[in-house]
Amino acid sequence: MARLILSLILAAVASSNAYSIDSRQASGPNDPHKWVKAGATDLRAPCPGLNTLANHGYLPHNGRNITVPMIIQASLDGFNAAVDAIQPFAKFGLLSSNAPETLNLDDLVLHGLIEHDASLSRLDAALGDSLHFNEGQFSTLANSNPGVDYYNCTSAGQVQRDLLAQSIRLNANQTNSPKEFKIRTRESAFYLSVLGDPLTGVAPKKFVDIFFREERLPIAEGWKRPTTLITAATLGALQTVIVANSEWSPTQACETEILGPALTL
Ligand code: HEM
Numbered sequence: 001m002a003r004l005i006l007s008l009i010l011a012a013v014a015s016s017n018a019y020s021i022d023s024r025q026a027s028g029p030n031d032p033h034k035w036v037k038a039g040a041t042d043l044r045a046p047c048p049g050l051n052t053l054a055n056h057g058y059l060p061h062n063g064r065n066i067t068v069p070m071i072i073q074a075s076l077d078g079f080n081a082a083v084d085a086i087q088p089f090a091k092f093g094l095l096s097s098n099a100p101e102t103l104n105l106d107d108l109v110l111h112g113l114i115e116h117d118a119s120l121s122r123l124d125a126a127l128g129d130s131l132h133f134n135e136g137q138f139s140t141l142a143n144s145n146p147g148v149d150y151y152n153c154t155s156a157g158q159v160q161r162d163l164l165a166q167s168i169r170l171n172a173n174q175t176n177s178p179k180e181f182k183i184r185t186r187e188s189a190f191y192l193s194v195l196g197d198p199l200t201g202v203a204p205k206k207f208v209d210i211f212f213r214e215e216r217l218p219i220a221e222g223w224k225r226p227t228t229l230i231t232a233a234t235l236g237a238l239q240t241v242i243v244a245n246s247e248w249s250p251t252q253a254c255e256t257e258i259l260g261p262a263l264t265l
């Protein structure tokens with residue numbers, strides 16, 4: 001009996017140690033960041049990044065009453081994304097809400113703020129549901145970079161080019177100014193960085209596909225939180241290559257949008 005109790009205590013100590021060594025990779029029943037699918041009353045965004053953070057409990061699972069500091073901390077903890085990469089978009093996104101300091105994730109569907117046409121995985125607002133994942137829309141990305149098992153900055157640029165052409169073809173109310181283009185390019189750099197290598201922009205297809213389709217971190221499949229901090233500078237370097245492969249030209253002009261002392265859009 002004493003032996004049994006001792007071994008139970010040892011097992012408990014061992015598992016609590018394992019937990020404290022790296023809680024991000026923990027996956028037991030007590031893991032506070034275990035993936036839990038969004039329920040019927042949980043609110044979610046048109047953003048697979050924020051939705052994944054909520055599904056893993058880095059943001060409130062109900063998707064409500066979220067502050068800018070909460071988004072900044074969750075992005076660092078979940079993705080190793082730095083404040084300079086996140087804060088401008090979090091502050092901008094706050095305008096989607098009527099509350100002074102918080103947003104609900106579904107507020108971000110507001111068309112023309114961040115939400116734009118020619119998305120990777122959502123329909124254009126004028127054509128249907130711009131909030132939820134859409135497999136047909138996602139098929140352009142899912143079929144890109146054939147013959148290899150990763151996406152990169154070349155394929156990401158080509159996907160943006162093809163989805164813009166599709167949006168222009170189908171959507172009589174299409175909007176494609178420098179603002180939308182810069183947001184779309186930043187989002188491409190985000191998925192390559194979070195699911196892959198923030199310095200090379202090479203991301204395993206398997207990880208990216210799970211992130212979009214399930215809004216889940218593919219930890220069980222071998223993904224690890226990037227060890228390289230994702231910053232405005234690392235994203236910017238990838239964006240230069242993505243832009244070069246997207247053959248983009250604007251349909252409309254827009255004013256320069258100032259997102260902070262060091263960042264314009
Ligand atoms: C935390 C790191 C983040 C990652 C990895 C991320 C990733 C992405 C990606 C890949 C998309 C493209 C989805 C698509 O085109 O189908 C997207 C869209 C979006 N993101 Fe995020 N995002 C992050 C942070 C944020 C923040 C801080 C905000 C604002 C509070 C935001 C708001 C949006 C919105 C509104 C869209 C919809 C754009 C559209 O497709 O129309 N995201 N995000």
Ligand SMILES: *[C@@H]1O[C@H](CO)[C@@H](O)[C@H](O)[C@H]1NC(C)=O
Binds near residue numbers: 064065104
């Ligand atoms: C959270 O947001 C809801 C609106 O979605 C609001 O009614 C409620 O008062 C907020 N709760 C807190 C604690 O701020």
Ligand SMILES: *[C@@H]1O[C@H](CO)[C@@H](O)[C@H](O)[C@H]1NC(C)=O
Binds near residue numbers: 112
């Ligand atoms: C239509 O285009 C205008 C101008 O770009 C934009 O303000 C509006 O939100 C668009 N509506 C839809 C449903 O896409």
Ligand SMILES: *[C@@H]1O[C@H](CO)[C@@H](O)[C@H](O)[C@H]1NC(C)=O
Binds near residue numbers: 145148152154155241
């Ligand atoms: C992306 O991958 C394709 C296919 O392997 C390759 O041809 C292309 O050069 C790569 N792009 C970059 C930027 O490495």
